[in-house]
Amino acid sequence: MREKIENRTAELAVIGLGYIGLPTAIMLANAGFRVTGLEIREDVVEKINSGHAHIIEPEIDELLQSALKNGNLRATSNTEDIKEKDVYIICVQTPLKDDKTPNLSYLESAVRTVAGAMKKGSLVIIESTVPPLTTAKMATLIEELTGLKAGEDFYMVHAPERVMPGRIFKELVYNSRIFGGITPESAELAELLYRSFVKGQTFKTSSTVSEVVKLMENTFRDVNIALANEFAFLAYQYGINVFEAIELANTHPRVRIHIPGIGVGGHCLPKDPHLLIWPAEEDFGLIRLAREINDSMPLFTKDLLFKAFREINLPPEETVVTILGLAYKGNSDDTRNSPASALIEAIREDVGEVRTYDPYVGGTHESLEAAVSGADAIVIATDHTSFKAINWEELGKIMRNKILIDGRHVVKEPPKGFIFKGIGRGEY
Ligand SMILES: NC(=O)c1ccc[n+]([C@@H]2O[C@H](COP(=O)([O-])OP(=O)(O)OC[C@H]3O[C@@H](n4cnc5c(N)ncnc54)[C@H](O)[C@@H]3O)[C@@H](O)[C@H]2O)c1
Numbered sequence: 102m103r104e105k106i107e108n109r110t111a112e113l114a115v116i117g118l119g120y121i122g123l124p125t126a127i128m129l130a131n132a133g134f135r136v137t138g139l140e141i142r143e144d145v146v147e148k149i150n151s152g153h154a155h156i157i158e159p160e161i162d163e164l165l166q167s168a169l170k171n172g173n174l175r176a177t178s179n180t181e182d183i184k185e186k187d188v189y190i191i192c193v194q195t196p197l198k199d200d201k202t203p204n205l206s207y208l209e210s211a212v213r214t215v216a217g218a219m220k221k222g223s224l225v226i227i228e229s230t231v232p233p234l235t236t237a238k239m240a241t242l243i244e245e246l247t248g249l250k251a252g253e254d255f256y257m258v259h260a261p262e263r264v265m266p267g268r269i270f271k272e273l274v275y276n277s278r279i280f281g282g283i284t285p286e287s288a289e290l291a292e293l294l295y296r297s298f299v300k301g302q303t304f305k306t307s308s309t310v311s312e313v314v315k316l317m318e319n320t321f322r323d324v325n326i327a328l329a330n331e332f333a334f335l336a337y338q339y340g341i342n343v344f345e346a347i348e349l350a351n352t353h354p355r356v357r358i359h360i361p362g363i364g365v366g367g368h369c370l371p372k373d374p375h376l377l378i379w380p381a382e383e384d385f386g387l388i389r390l391a392r393e394i395n396d397s398m399p400l401f402t403k404d405l406l407f408k409a410f411r412e413i414n415l416p417p418e419e420t421v422v423t424i425l426g427l428a429y430k431g432n433s434d435d436t437r438n439s440p441a442s443a444l445i446e447a448i449r450e451d452v453g454e455v456r457t458y459d460p461y462v463g464g465t466h467e468s469l470e471a472a473v474s475g476a477d478a479i480v481i482a483t484d485h486t487s488f489k490a491i492n493w494e495e496l497g498k499i500m501r502n503k504i505l506i507d508g509r510h511v512v513k514e515p516p517k518g519f520i521f522k523g524i525g526r527g528e529y
Pocket of ligand 1: 117118120122139140207214230263266368369
């Protein structure tokens, strides 16, 4: 196997061609490996094979087209096409169920598909973010299904992904990577494979440490965002702008306070803290509390909006509210667990009309002007760069009432003539 990887003759299969799987498959194909991408969504397979990615990401179409052109990448939804590969890389989603426990059904189904296709000597890599101990459990499942012995007849690794949408192709190359093997040899083989395109540092450890590392990283961020949100609540009580206070606090050499806002979204941050504590017998409350604080931010944003309605005696049921940004983060089309959706859900019944505008997301108004014309209030829910250039006073001219609620610290100076409120911006 080592030689096959070194010579780039190892045959690879990537299972799940989403935000993580497709870029990974493209990188490996452009590094010289023959890669078969298995994806259950046939529309996605068709699009990819025609040279067009189904996700928005800088450079993705050019890189995809070069991988298709050199003949090293092909997408398929037929599991027969991934038989007897040397390496399987599993990149399926690992969401939460409604009760906030992990839904590992996609992962288990992918592992069953791999077990049905692999051969003796295959290397199985899980890139999906998973609860601690899952890689070892999946190795046992493969043993049961195939009769092969983990660590002897096949290799197994957890290789978590740390990329940020919008910077995926840069970060795939330059981020450091962790390879958690069920045996040291498993981790070594995975490291060798990823070294074909990774220029960042690489580290080897056990699969459980690697699972915990990935989850700790996102939990660290979630808890720190919750702390920043709590600072924002406190700032209202003292009538100060929390962003000024944070900027000054961050001049301390050992302090880096995060950014408060309308909420934490995406596929990862809202779920990973739950994955971290799920298999544990006991947890100590901080991680759960941070999740609750961050989940409450869309409702807090609703409070700001309704306070503004009261200030000018607007009956909420007669208002038109325009939400700017449906994606969970700036310059992305990803709407998964977006705080904007939670806000819309929270206000839909109480206001007259909700409109949306997001230049990256389909199904919203065609233009900013169309979305805002005749509206009573605008709520900024995403910090797309294009929103930072908006001339609010000019835009206000086509509004019926001028209320602006900034959930993302996009507006630096409150525009004239507006009732302006922002998370952490002094007056409540
Ligand atoms: N998106 C990110 O920024 C990011 C960053 C780091 C880690 N992760 C982790 O990576 C994993 C994948 O995330 P994603 O954002 O790429 O998810 P995604 O939903 O974009 O992609 C998953 C893809 O897998 C396909 N799929 C599901 N089951 C399948 C099966 N049995 N066979 C073939 N295809 C199947 C789905 O149709 C989907 O296209 C998750 O565990 C996530 O937590 C994501």
